[in-house]
Amino acid sequence: xxxxxxxxxxxxLSISFFTPSGEVKAVNDVxxxxxxxxxxxxxxESGSGKSVSSYSIMGLISDPGKIVNGSIMFNNHQIDKMTxxxxxxxxxxxxxxxxxxxxxxxxxxxxxxxxISEVLKLHTKLSNEExxxxxxxxxxxxxxxxxxxxxxxxxxxxxxxxxxxAMIAMALACExxxxxxxxxxxxxxxxxxxxxxxxxxxxxxxxxxxxxxxxHDLGVVASMCEKLAVMYAGRIVEFGTVxxxxxxxxxxxxxxxxKSIPKINADEHERLIPIEGTPVDLLYPPEGCPFAxxxxxxxxxxxxxxxxYTYLSDEHYxxxxxxxxxxxxxxxxx
Amino acid sequence: MTKKLLEVNGLKQYFPVKxxxxxxxxxxxxxxxxxxxxxxxxxxxxxxxxxGKTTVGRTLLRLYEPTEGQIxxxxxxxxxxxxxxxxxxxxxxxxxxxxxxxxxxxVGDIVGEPIDIHNLxxxxxxxxxxxxxxxETVGLNxxxxxxxxxxxxxxxxxxIGxxxxxxxxxxxxxxxxxxxxxxxxIQAQVINMLEDLQKEMGLTxxxxxxxxxxxxxxSNRVGVMYLxxxxxxxxxxxxxxxxxxxxxxxxxxxxxxxxxxxxxxQERIILQGDVxxxxxxxxxxxxxxxxxxxxxxxxxxxxLFKEYGNNHIAACHRIGEI
Numbered sequence: 001x002x003x004x005x006x007x008x009x010x011x012x013l014s015i016s017f018f019t020p021s022g023e024v025k026a027v028n029d030v031x032x033x034x035x036x037x038x039x040x041x042x043x044x045e046s047g048s049g050k051s052v053s054s055y056s057i058m059g060l061i062s063d064p065g066k067i068v069n070g071s072i073m074f075n076n077h078q079i080d081k082m083t084x085x086x087x088x089x090x091x092x093x094x095x096x097x098x099x100x101x102x103x104x105x106x107x108x109x110x111x112x113x114x115x116i117s118e119v120l121k122l123h124t125k126l127s128n129e130e131x132x133x134x135x136x137x138x139x140x141x142x143x144x145x146x147x148x149x150x151x152x153x154x155x156x157x158x159x160x161x162x163x164x165x166a167m168i169a170m171a172l173a174c175e176x177x178x179x180x181x182x183x184x185x186x187x188x189x190x191x192x193x194x195x196x197x198x199x200x201x202x203x204x205x206x207x208x209x210x211x212x213x214x215x216h217d218l219g220v221v222a223s224m225c226e227k228l229a230v231m232y233a234g235r236i237v238e239f240g241t242v243x244x245x246x247x248x249x250x251x252x253x254x255x256x257x258x259k260s261i262p263k264i265n266a267d268e269h270e271r272l273i274p275i276e277g278t279p280v281d282l283l284y285p286p287e288g289c290p291f292a293x294x295x296x297x298x299x300x301x302x303x304x305x306x307x308x309y310t311y312l313s314d315e316h317y318x319x320x321x322x323x324x325x326x327x328x329x330x331x332x333x334x
Numbered sequence: 335m336t337k338k339l340l341e342v343n344g345l346k347q348y349f350p351v352k353x354x355x356x357x358x359x360x361x362x363x364x365x366x367x368x369x370x371x372x373x374x375x376x377x378x379x380x381x382x383x384x385x386g387k388t389t390v391g392r393t394l395l396r397l398y399e400p401t402e403g404q405i406x407x408x409x410x411x412x413x414x415x416x417x418x419x420x421x422x423x424x425x426x427x428x429x430x431x432x433x434x435x436x437x438x439x440x441v442g443d444i445v446g447e448p449i450d451i452h453n454l455x456x457x458x459x460x461x462x463x464x465x466x467x468x469x470e471t472v473g474l475n476x477x478x479x480x481x482x483x484x485x486x487x488x489x490x491x492x493x494i495g496x497x498x499x500x501x502x503x504x505x506x507x508x509x510x511x512x513x514x515x516x517x518x519x520i521q522a523q524v525i526n527m528l529e530d531l532q533k534e535m536g537l538t539x540x541x542x543x544x545x546x547x548x549x550x551x552x553s554n555r556v557g558v559m560y561l562x563x564x565x566x567x568x569x570x571x572x573x574x575x576x577x578x579x580x581x582x583x584x585x586x587x588x589x590x591x592x593x594x595x596x597x598x599x600q601e602r603i604i605l606q607g608d609v610x611x612x613x614x615x616x617x618x619x620x621x622x623x624x625x626x627x628x629x630x631x632x633x634x635x636x637x638l639f640k641e642y643g644n645n646h647i648a649a650c651h652r653i654g655e656i
Contacts, residue, residue: 045517045518045519045520046517145607159608159609160383161608162608189382189383189544189609190382190544190546190585190588190589191382191584191588191604191605192382192608193588194588194590194602194604194605195604195605195606197590198602198604216517216518217590217592218518219589219590219591219592219597220590221592222590222591222592222593222594222596222597222598223590223591223597223598223600243594246593246594247594257518257519258592260518260519260521260522261518261522261547261592262525262547262548262550262551263547264546264547264550264574264586264589265574265591265596266551267571269551271526271529272522272525272526272551273522274519274520274521274522274523274525274526275519275520275522275523276523278487278489278490278520279487279517279519279520
């Protein structure tokens, strides 16, 4: 489409967790790609596979989880074929991740400085002095006041927002090509969230990296992302630019999500329109389209066959039988 | 015409913390809060974590004993009375539907417990009927009564928590972040249910949340809290259209609007720094350390509430100048 370089190409990815109660298909035939410098949002409810599919980019799927099908090409590495040792060279260097809960992802017994230095020690040939200097620079980069003092402090001395800044400093230590932010601002207050989002945009431009924003907040998506993947029960049900998805919504689940959030600028009290029913139990997924039991426009075919993707443009596609209407018109179920 | 159901005057809640040898400091979780709630209305309380909104909710049910101040319920001062008869009128729904249900009790027993405590059922049959009708009220069914909490999803658990609160036929419910732990598609279900129940049963809510768009949606009036104090209180439309306090303004501007075009046009006031520690709040106005408009007076004097028409009150020295 343009001369941007392809950074990530995921093809037909399926990941299953083999639990004592049976196989859980956490990710089911997911394909998407990202170009250099893009910000992609992934939304979906808990258990929709949004985190698992992204963790696989770092090779972070561990027992009882397994990649059962598909390929992941990232920055010219075939991730799904790499050994643990090879993966370690990439993690933190070419792709980094920040998690939702900054308290449990920082080690409480080491100083912040030590934890940032660790990344640099592993991936660079800098001397100890240079590493310390660089770590302090990084703390400054993420907007920490008194970086020299912060360097020798422990995580418990930091507030939630500061911890998340420290996590970002650590993630960006080696100027990775891609940052995965897994609900990175969910645990933060709105005013702190605004600070962190601003910081991420600023650093993205400075370093020139791509970001995958995993979130359930459509507001965060609207303010940060260029493209959006909507996931439901392990599948991408709709993919497109944020404009496509907000204003030319094609999938009933996306539509339901957009309708169920209250509008802060609404003049009158409008009743919310919820998506009825409960999320899918992935141990016993329904036959056909997984959203069919909650969908308002379910047809007969939805209950028996999984819909394929209908392309509305090069970059906007959705998996819904309604889009295939011509073929099945007149066959409506109850 | 409208009657005040609950009045809170100068409520303070200090928690002691040991600070070194023999020295005790106090966390001023709630530091002089005054408001009232009319019968049948919903008052929203918003603020960032640690601002004391949950403590207000719990203190006015006397789950914590207030350090100072007065709580008046339906004309009676309940600050120092035996709460048992009032537990029948005032209930609470907690934030975390995973932690607030006893995993060893069946759903029927969880919902039935308040019925037993207040002797609301004459015999086992009536008790069972009551439980089933409560479960049906919140969109569950009789089969669910014999199951355990772990068999339910987050949204269903929150429904159980609501059924338990409704078991005593309360007049007033504190909803303490009842939907923050739920998925977006489930949040709307629970919000609609709370609204329906309010209409049917004439309930009064104190709705505590950090999600401002939800609070605006469900509340008649909204109070904004910062470091243990209410800084602004107004009708919810009024508050969102015309926020007066700089903190409210920045809080509102910080919410990312879930709409691509509106979001990109949005002007953000990004506050610097973090909320100060409630152990040692700043002198004068507690917001001054992060306020873009702070002046000398803000450090010296605690701003008092002033009314700016239409029951819109705010505490800031600089409204009118900014």
